[in-house]
Amino acid sequence: MNTHNQHTPPPYPFIRNRYYYGKMLTVRDFELEQAYTRGKIRLLNRLLFGSGIVSGLKVTVTDEEQLAVTVEPGLAIDQGGREIIVPSIQTRQLSTLEGFKINNFNKSVYLCLAYDEKELEPLNALVHSSKSMNEVMENNRTQETFKLLLRDRPPADEDLPYPGLFEQSCVLYEDKEVRVWFQTPVFVEQGSEFTLVLHVDKSPDSGAVQLQFETQSSRFVQQEEGEDTVSVIRFTEPSMSGRTSYVEQWTYRMMTSSPPEDTETFGIRPGSLRLTVGGKNKAVDTSLIPDLTIQITREPAGERILREYTQRPLHQALRQPEQDLIYLAKIHLIQLSDPSRSVNTYYIDSYESVPFQPCIHNPMLLHRLQRQGNGGPHSAKEAAVPRQPPRPPGRELRIEPILETVAAGQPPGLSAAYDQAAQTIHLKLQLPETEKPSGEYTTGYIDLPVKPSGLNPFARSEVIMREVVHGLGPGQVYVQVGVETGMGEDPDAASPSSSIYYGSSEVFKDTLYECDAPRLSIGTIVYPRLGTFRLGVKLLQAAEDDTIRLRWWAFRRNEYTQPFTLHAREAAAGSDTGSGTGTDSGEEPG
Template structure:
């Protein structure tokens, strides 16, 4: 089966006296091999079945453990025993640039074994001819220094729409989203940043335009990713979510205009010369049914050929440049998820998963502050890897009061003969004025609020403005109806309260509650706090000196 093109299967028909030649025996082998490989390809797929772990032995050497894989045309690849190789000795590795990622692949290979003398060929050709008596089904390891395009993988073509934002020798920035979506679903869009270890810090931000989708989260249609400062990875994934509008039968678009994409590698801004556009079909039936429809409607040629020219990638190896050479910094096994799961294991997981915690949803929540007067914000992100919804609630800050406040109570005797430093005069005139009261807020303008305070059944009530509005209700006051006035002395930080009785009263005294409000200038509170702290420190130092 030298290529994936399928021809009608044809097998030998045996009968007595049939003359068997090389062609017949080769046809026998080809018939069995092609059928088995076709079934491998269509039923199981391609990738690593077991083993083939890649391990860094030292700074320049790797080991590939024994294992089994199936390639993209159904051939079995067997590594029968561990093999240890210098990375520089593997086919495809070049020494011209050490700051890079390299990709280790395994491919099917055949090798001749047991050379023998060919009697038949020597009689025809007239000279001694050697042939191999056996063909060893083996493997070949080699290196590629460019990452494969994610859009060339068969499973990605079926499930996802992938766009490339930027790609060069050291960095590739791509984005993925589902190919089919359902109305009302919240779907994840994944930004993928792939880089070499020594590439400077990468950051990406953009605003997207949506047709058929609504942004989800407190950032709206803005997306931002900054590589962690301590980041030592070669791949990062940043996920944000959009909600699908109720528009079945249409094509949803997510567009990233080139001018809206800000990509920085280190301190250098990388210009983007093309827009990236996602297309997702909004379908009324479950999205997975639509994917299966594509799968089942493939032609036999498409199904059998698939990615026939692709090999299985065993590892992504990150290299660090050290002077004139390199070291292996990290090894990521099977970086593109090319595994073949065991069918019975998958069935068991499906059965046990029905009642397991994998089908339960969890909620995580956190809050953050937004400016006073702003609307509360709510952002929701779904993390499918742990079945968790993350809620972020933005709560407006309380109003910052830049005022200083003082309060007090003045006991006002209505008897003119009473001895008090703040008594009211001339009861017969029904007008009363207090002595000068110092509010304690210092010099400057203040605002005063004055009311009558009453104590009933252990509770305090303060009546501001006219108390006669409560007459005839359950809240009728026992204090007389009074009109207040105030005089403020900004220079001395004091004031007086004037009071006029509107009606007769038998009360011997009244309790007058006052509030003084002073607007602070910016920085005044900090300066005052600093002065208090400085004074306290000075007192503490003086006390310490006195003790010594």
């Protein structure tokens, strides 16, 4: 509905009622009473707080196939200073919203929020005029509400908050597959740099995008090379990225020989634009692309923006766009053909927040952030400048990790070096080499099947022997064998109750650490030429289990180790204990 009543006076000069006894009040007087208060509030909202999202209004997709989205409760202020309140969660289908169009291609749409009014409580009203004496219906209340709608295009520069102060845009190419444009600042301080921001938006099913063009300016270049003032912009979409939106940045600086002029034209060199989508060239007429005008200032750009903002005429400060919208999200739609119904349908491929309108922050919150040093503005002047959205990561700064090794025993190190020319931080991590082991070794286990010896503890038990390949190859080795208890099916799985007994287990008898395995005698014979050893086990008491697990270790000394201290008597044979010792015997099997 039309939200502006034909009797509503202009916002200024402000006129209010003057009451006196006997004054006859009409509709015009009551409307003036409301307009006075409403106009003052909206004027302050527009000039003191600006426009944008105050709280909430987060958008989520609830059903991709049904095109259903949900908007959380929240508050926003449009550029007219009007408060827009969404009191409860709103779930809507995009196909039911104003602005939804059926096209035969994939597309991106923008979900927007707008102020609206709704008339309530219709009543019979007796109208006395020269035209009618009959009863007519009139609405008794007007409710301030909202509406959700869709737009196919992003807002133009003049429709954004603070037009002509921060950024200016130039559209290079636009069709149903891809939209390419770049932004530059409006004001640049003399002798300083500025950032060119390139935007590439594409439909989800479009091919890879490649772009190249040359910028033309007599004062700004990427790198100064003699008298050449042409800089090249190149963009190549990464393969298999799955993204539909890209933002890249290039830094331009002012040449030292620049004349002290107030404005500078920044544009595209004619015929230099090359654009391909999916390997197909796009025809672009560069003569239709307008140039941008950058204003060179002798003062810091922030101070110039503040001065331009405060010196604007009142009618310019209160300028309101034709469509005063709050852009909430950008939604990518995929078009599907349904042969059974001969219609085209869509589903939601992805979505993202669109911060065309910056958020409106509470002044007390900014003050607290300033006091705590957590990113708030550092001065009242900075707080007055509307905060721009953080720049997305681009080519300006990257981190290159470097891994180096140092000699064993040296302490590890971490250092960083900044290469300003390449805009790169070299992060170097130094790690010491692993010290060489004291010797080669291998390990393994054997499950030996044993039969219970019966009730007679003095029954003769057979000797169980097994030849094992230790894996270290031919040569002298030392073998150590122990008895494992409390182990599960997986020999590498640690268990709180697992233990390995080496040497005589009799020393732990009648203690908390008594061995559960039967007493046995273990011996080993090493065959250096074969790279094997023979393990012999003799039970000295009855065994309750059917198997006994033995863990063995084979060691070999090398040029980095000290020779093993091993007495010949200890290497000759095993002992009648819970485990056996090794041997360096050179005996070979017969």
